[in-house]
Amino acid sequence: MRHILSVTVENEPGVLSRVAGLFSGRGFNIETLNVAPTLEEGVSRMTITTFGDEQIMEQIVKQLRKLITTIKVVDLTELKSIQREMCLVKVNAEGERRAEILRIVDIFRCKVVDVSVDELILEVTGDAGKIAALLQLLQRFGVKEITRAGMLAMKRSMQE
Amino acid sequence: MAQLTGAQILLESLLKEEVDTIFGYPGGAIIGIYHELPNYPFKHILFRHEQGAIHAADGYARASGAPGVCLVTSGPGATNIVTGIATAYMDSIPVVIFTGQVPTPLIGNDAFQEVDIVGITRSCTKHNYLVKDVRDLAKTIKQAFYLATSGRPGPVLVDLPKDVLSDSTEFRYPKSMHMRSYNPHTEPHVKQIKKVAELLSNAKTPVIYSGGGVISAKAHKELIELARTTQTPVTSTLMGLGAFPGNDPLWLGMLGMHGTYRANMAINSADLILAVGSRFDDRVTGKLSTFAPKATFVHIDIDPTSIQKNVNVEVPIVADCKKALHALNEEIGRLTDTPWKEKNQGWLDQIQAWASTQPLQYDNTGPEIKPQYVVECIYELTKGDAIISTEVGQNQMWAAQYYHYHKPNTFLTSGGLGTMGYGFPAAIGAQAAFPDKLAIDIAGDGSIQMNIQEMATAVSHNLPVKIVILNNGYLGMVRQWQELFFNKNYSWTCMDAQPDFVMLAEAYGAAGYRVTQTEQVLPTLTQAFAIDKPVIVDVRVSREENVYPMVPAGASLTEMLLI
Numbered sequence: 001m002r003h004i005l006s007v008t009v010e011n012e013p014g015v016l017s018r019v020a021g022l023f024s025g026r027g028f029n030i031e032t033l034n035v036a037p038t039l040e041e042g043v044s045r046m047t048i049t050t051f052g053d054e055q056i057m058e059q060i061v062k063q064l065r066k067l068i069t070t071i072k073v074v075d076l077t078e079l080k081s082i083q084r085e086m087c088l089v090k091v092n093a094e095g096e097r098r099a100e101i102l103r104i105v106d107i108f109r110c111k112v113v114d115v116s117v118d119e120l121i122l123e124v125t126g127d128a129g130k131i132a133a134l135l136q137l138l139q140r141f142g143v144k145e146i147t148r149a150g151m152l153a154m155k156r157s158m159q160e
Numbered sequence: 161m162a163q164l165t166g167a168q169i170l171l172e173s174l175l176k177e178e179v180d181t182i183f184g185y186p187g188g189a190i191i192g193i194y195h196e197l198p199n200y201p202f203k204h205i206l207f208r209h210e211q212g213a214i215h216a217a218d219g220y221a222r223a224s225g226a227p228g229v230c231l232v233t234s235g236p237g238a239t240n241i242v243t244g245i246a247t248a249y250m251d252s253i254p255v256v257i258f259t260g261q262v263p264t265p266l267i268g269n270d271a272f273q274e275v276d277i278v279g280i281t282r283s284c285t286k287h288n289y290l291v292k293d294v295r296d297l298a299k300t301i302k303q304a305f306y307l308a309t310s311g312r313p314g315p316v317l318v319d320l321p322k323d324v325l326s327d328s329t330e331f332r333y334p335k336s337m338h339m340r341s342y343n344p345h346t347e348p349h350v351k352q353i354k355k356v357a358e359l360l361s362n363a364k365t366p367v368i369y370s371g372g373g374v375i376s377a378k379a380h381k382e383l384i385e386l387a388r389t390t391q392t393p394v395t396s397t398l399m400g401l402g403a404f405p406g407n408d409p410l411w412l413g414m415l416g417m418h419g420t421y422r423a424n425m426a427i428n429s430a431d432l433i434l435a436v437g438s439r440f441d442d443r444v445t446g447k448l449s450t451f452a453p454k455a456t457f458v459h460i461d462i463d464p465t466s467i468q469k470n471v472n473v474e475v476p477i478v479a480d481c482k483k484a485l486h487a488l489n490e491e492i493g494r495l496t497d498t499p500w501k502e503k504n505q506g507w508l509d510q511i512q513a514w515a516s517t518q519p520l521q522y523d524n525t526g527p528e529i530k531p532q533y534v535v536e537c538i539y540e541l542t543k544g545d546a547i548i549s550t551e552v553g554q555n556q557m558w559a560a561q562y563y564h565y566h567k568p569n570t571f572l573t574s575g576g577l578g579t580m581g582y583g584f585p586a587a588i589g590a591q592a593a594f595p596d597k598l599a600i601d602i603a604g605d606g607s608i609q610m611n612i613q614e615m616a617t618a619v620s621h622n623l624p625v626k627i628v629i630l631n632n633g634y635l636g637m638v639r640q641w642q643e644l645f646f647n648k649n650y651s652w653t654c655m656d657a658q659p660d661f662v663m664l665a666e667a668y669g670a671a672g673y674r675v676t677q678t679e680q681v682l683p684t685l686t687q688a689f690a691i692d693k694p695v696i697v698d699v700r701v702s703r704e705e706n707v708y709p710m711v712p713a714g715a716s717l718t719e720m721l722l723i
Contacts, residue, residue, distance in 0.1 A: 009341075010341055013290070014278065014279075014282070014290075017279070017282065018282060021282055021283055025283050055468065058468055059465065059468075059469060062464045062465040063465050065464070066463070066464070066465050068286070068287040068307060068339070068341060068342050069341055070341055071340060071341045
């Protein structure tokens with residue numbers, strides 16, 4: 001099962017390689033990874049999506065906590081949370097196709113962030129399902145390139 | 161306030177940490193530290209290879225319980241200690257390592273003797289640091305000692321660029337250390353402790369399975385009290401030997417691949433396993449699915465990652481072993497109604513029966529010297545009062561089986577990593593910590609040649625370590641596997657070109673003896689142990705003797721090959 005871990009760490013040189021090394025050294029998988037500073041100075045947040053059964057997830061969480069630079073690990077999968085991903089899509093948009101793509105952009109509430117004679121670059125944010133749906137719809141126009149950010153997630157204020 | 165250089169700050173900090181001995185090797189990047197060293201009261205031991213220095217720092221730590229300190233230069237000096245760092249890491253030994261580094265402006269430029277030692281050792285240290293500013297140095301050293309010695313201990317490395325060592329600042333050493341990202345949980349959960357006491361009082365066939373954590377937590381007294389009060393038999397991992405007296409009636413001997421018959425049978429029949437400071441390593445459990453099939457598991461460990469890693473545990477307790485066992489003893493004290501002795505008598509009788517039908521044994525009737533006999537002689541002469549180190553392989557297993565350890569910190573061996581070449585420098589480190597004790601390395605002819613150059617160290621520092629080589633002319637443990645599981649295909653395990661170890665010892669200025677007859681073993685060892693200088697005793701033992709019992713890799717503990 002896929003898990004989303006929110007890991008706050010000391011913002012020190014090498015902290016990313018400690019986390020990445022832990023995953024590779026112990027045979028765990030990282031699906032996506034996002035790192036950025038938090039509001040608190042000197043503290044960064046890593047949002048990691050990973051796979052594993054219960055026992056592996058327990059080890060991943062414990063091993064992350066064991067790293068001296070780790071402040072806190074929360075498995076957001078067990079909580080109500082908001083999840084967002086972002087994707088830039090370069091798509092063929094020649095002639096009449098362009099209008100149809102723009103209609104899809106509208107429906108998905110994407111943005112066109114770059115225009116050329118025969119291509120558009122679209123910016124889309126949403127959960128993984130929305131991005132997958134968009135990419136599927138754009139497939140027939142010819143998706144030339146995509147670049148995706150790792151997942152961002154935040155615990156909802158109201159938990160049951 | 162006076163300004164001190166980085167080099168001075170390092171040495172002042174070591175004084176604050178009450179370090180008395182530094183195990184090191186100088187070089188270009190740390191010449192500034194060595195320039196200051198004569199102004200300080202440290203005993204510095206100069207090795208012949210950096211690997212010797214790191215193993216000695218580790219041996220010092222295992223024997224004394226205090227952190228060992230190792231100082232080496234950048235580049236090859238740093239890479240030469242990686243094996244020793246990994247050895248200490250696997251066995252949770254507190255060592256603080258200082259490596260030189262090229263000046264900060266040159267880092268990343270492939271400078272002379274530059275290596276990214278922080279990157280290289282990230283996965284085999286508890287933590288490591290590159291100090292980039294002399295103003296961070298004192299705090300970093302404080303953190304390094306704090307991390308190395310607290311929680312689950314381990315090696316911590318501090319990388320010191322040359323310019324940081326020559327820059328100056330005021331020296332302020334922190335009095336205490338708090339880190340928001342590091343808070344080991346040491347207090348046991350009260351309810352869980354109550355549950356364990358209850359389980360123990362209801363168990364019919366309980367076994368305590370103790371490990372190296374009991375020694376590092378200095379919890380041996382609590383362990384002995386628990387076992388004796390509740391009349392629970394104790395087995396131990398290789399790393400845990402010495403925490404429980406080897407001559408106690410409740411002692412089962414070591415368990416696992418080369419464990420005793422009674423220990424492995426007891427595990428197999430146990431209805432309760434109380435694991436303390438041990439981690440269910442594969443050499444201990446054999447085939448996991450059949451390990452202690454009838455048992456409820458209690459697991460006390462300071463490291464949460466050790467718990468639920470290999471086996472499912474009914475009662476996990478993350479705590480310092482000493483505190484947990486102390487709390488458990490108090491709880492047991494309240495259970496005045498439990499007739500411990502009567503309750504466990506049948507179980508102890510069963511264990512006694514296993515011990516008598518299949519004791520540790522070897523055939524000593526032939527003309528050849530049996531390696532087991534040599535270890536027994538060492539025990540007879542020292543009565544468990546020596547510090548024993550081992551190399552890795554058959555010598556290590558015989559030292560674990562046939563020497564009886566009565567006190568913690570008297571058995572130094574590379575358990576987790578299995579590092580050949582560990583024993584001799586480790587014995588040097590232990591001898592440096594306890595100059596008046598007898599420090600003996602039980603070695604094989606293969607392993608001893610991995611760090612034999614430290615004979616010069618032992619001689620020049622008057623550290624009268626005794627090396628007893630169980631010389632069979634083979635890489636004996638690998639040969640044993642080849643014999644048993646690879647159709648006697650002795651591929652490259654025969655070491656037929658050997659130095660003359662007696663002449664070698666004499667060449668270094670040490671004493672050397674050769675023993676070829678069984679009746680010479682005891683008198684020669686007696687003589688060797690009485691000499692106040694390093695000695696090599698080259699004992700020519702039976703060449704194809706095997707270590708038994710043996711559980712083949714991946715088999716169940718009950719599938720022991722016996723003599």
